Amino acid sequence: MFSQKNEGNKLTLLKEAVENLTSSLSEEDLLKKTASYIEEITAVEKAVLYLVDESDSSPEFYFDDPNILAAQEVRKAIKKAFSAQQIVACGLSEGSKNVALKTISETCYCLPLKTSNKKLGVLSVFSAYPPDLSQEDTTSLAIIASLVASGIEKSRLQKKQRQIEELEREKIAIEIHDGIAQSLYHVILETEICLKFAQIPPLVRKKLEYLKILARESLKNVRSFMYGLRINENLSLPVAIKHCIRDFKKAKSIPIALTIKGEEKAANSKINSEVKTNLYYITQEALNNVVKHAEATKVDVQLEFLKDQIELNIKDDGLGFEADKIFAEEDSDSFGITGMKTRAKRLRGRVSITSAPGTGSEIKVNIPLQSSFFKSI
Numbered sequence: 001m002f003s004q005k006n007e008g009n010k011l012t013l014l015k016e017a018v019e020n021l022t023s024s025l026s027e028e029d030l031l032k033k034t035a036s037y038i039e040e041i042t043a044v045e046k047a048v049l050y051l052v053d054e055s056d057s058s059p060e061f062y063f064d065d066p067n068i069l070a071a072q073e074v075r076k077a078i079k080k081a082f083s084a085q086q087i088v089a090c091g092l093s094e095g096s097k098n099v100a101l102k103t104i105s106e107t108c109y110c111l112p113l114k115t116s117n118k119k120l121g122v123l124s125v126f127s128a129y130p131p132d133l134s135q136e137d138t139t140s141l142a143i144i145a146s147l148v149a150s151g152i153e154k155s156r157l158q159k160k161q162r163q164i165e166e167l168e169r170e171k172i173a174i175e176i177h178d179g180i181a182q183s184l185y186h187v188i189l190e191t192e193i194c195l196k197f198a199q200i201p202p203l204v205r206k207k208l209e210y211l212k213i214l215a216r217e218s219l220k221n222v223r224s225f226m227y228g229l230r231i232n233e234n235l236s237l238p239v240a241i242k243h244c245i246r247d248f249k250k251a252k253s254i255p256i257a258l259t260i261k262g263e264e265k266a267a268n269s270k271i272n273s274e275v276k277t278n279l280y281y282i283t284q285e286a287l288n289n290v291v292k293h294a295e296a297t298k299v300d301v302q303l304e305f306l307k308d309q310i311e312l313n314i315k316d317d318g319l320g321f322e323a324d325k326i327f328a329e330e331d332s333d334s335f336g337i338t339g340m341k342t343r344a345k346r347l348r349g350r351v352s353i354t355s356a357p358g359t360g361s362e363i364k365v366n367i368p369l370q371s372s373f374f375k376s377i
Contacts, residue, residue, distance in 0.1 A: 034148060041144065044125040045105045049113070049148070050078065051121035071096040074108050078122045081110035085119070087138060092126075104128060111145040115153045123148060162272055166232050169277075173229040176222060184219040188212055220247070224284065231277045236264055237310070240280045241303055248287045255298045256287070262305035271310070275367060278343040279312055282351070285336040286314040286363050294318025294361060312365040323355035340365075 031049040038047040077090040088110045097103050105126035113120040123145050191212040195205065224247050231240050238260050245256050264271055283301065290296050296318030304311040337353070340363070344351045349367035 034151070038123070038125065038144060038148075042125060042127075042140075044127045045103060046126040048124045049121060050124070051113070051152070052082075052119065074110075074124065077108055077110045078124060081112050082119065082122050085112045085114060087111050087141060109141060111141055113145055113149040113152065115149055118153065120149050120152055162274065166273055169229040173226045176226055176229075181219060181222050181226070184215050184222065187215045188219065191215065228277055228280050228284070231280055232273045235273075235276065237271055237276045237279060238264065238303060240276050241283055241301070241312075244280055244283045244287070245301060248291065252291050254290065254296060257298070257300050259300070259302045260304075261302065264305055271369070275310070275347055275369075278347055279310070279365070279367065282340050282343050282365055283312065283314065285340055289336060290314075290316045290318060290361075293321070296360065308369050310365075310367045310369065312367075313362065315360065315362040317360040320355045320357050320359045320361055322357065323353040323361070 031051070035047040035049055038044070071092070073090045073093060073096060077088045081088040090108050090110075092103070092106060092108060097105065103126055105128055107127050109125050109127065111123045111125075113123055125141070191208050194200070195208050195212070200208070224244070227243060228240075242258060245258055248254070249256055287299065290299055294316050296316035299314065299316045302311075302313040302315075304313075337351075340351050344365055344367065347367045349365060352364045352366075353361065354364070355361035
């Protein structure tokens with residue numbers, strides 16, 4: 001069953017399959033993509049993955065595929081593999097092959113998908129080979145099923161973790177709104193009331209005006225931070241970046257042009273909230289640098305979606321600085337570089353800065369979309 005594929009190529013395909021298992025695809029798309037990889041790895045005609053409903057305390061195996069419902073022997077084999085937790089092979093009748101499944105395969109092999117403490121479902125592969133498997137084939141199928149099960153379990157755990165993180169971020173955002181943001185708002189109101197008194201000494205008035213400006217700037221920053229906390233799976237990355245740029249356009253007179261290349265849905269996997277949140281804050285920090293230090297007259301922001309990565313470029317025509325010297329200093333927090341590097345590193349990405357005095361600055365951020373799960377197993 002496996003000899004038709006080059007061993008090195010098979011390993012590469014297997015690596016890609018497992019990496020996709022921990023991407024942010026929907027579970028349905030994730031299973032379809034994994035099945036297609038398995039078909040290439042094993043040279044079987046067809047692979048199908050079925051999962052039990054993990055929300056059910058005593059899960060029953062559900063079939064929504066009319067072809068499987070019509071092929072009774074396959075359905076029985078899937079249920080047996082799931083309940084007995086062992087590989088089950090069954091021959092296909094002419095009716096199942098020609099009518100229900102429309103396949104030339106002679107045999108269906110059903111493999112349980114399980115982790116150490118949980119039954120997840122069944123992997124079914126259809127092959128032209130007879131039901132008698134060699135020891136090597138049995139071992140290979142078991143390894144694939146184990147990798148698939150581990151990947152599915154890790155993908156589900158990552159999804160749950162992201163959901164918990166989103167709830168925590170929303171909770172923090174609410175607390176900030178009800179606490180710090182409201183306090184700053186009241187500082188602004190009280191300052192404006194004080195400024196209405198005519199008998200205030202000029203120096204005190206000047207200090208109050210400065211206090212009001214400082215409080216408004218702080219409130220703006222807090223609201224921007226709150227928006228970043230509320231970024232979730234349903235908000236697109238371009239919308240988040242546009243919101244960040246809009247805030248800076250309102251506060252400052254620097255023209256900021258945004259160019260978006262490609263589409264978020266064209267990327268290799270759906271972009272999760274962690275990627276969106278970190279890129280939002282990287283953009284925010286980079287624009288903060290331009291406003292505070294660059295004395296720029298224009299800024300160009302480009303967001304590009306590629307198949308396997310996201311590229312974010314932020315370029316200004318400002319004063320520039322000695323980037324090589326600052327960027328080489330690992331402990332330096334100049335221009336918020338440490339924060340940007342840390343956020344990119346969380347996503348297995350990198351930040352590069354090109355600048356020199358008098359030439360402006362360019363910040364490039366590259367974020368890969370493939371998972372590194374294969375390296376951890």
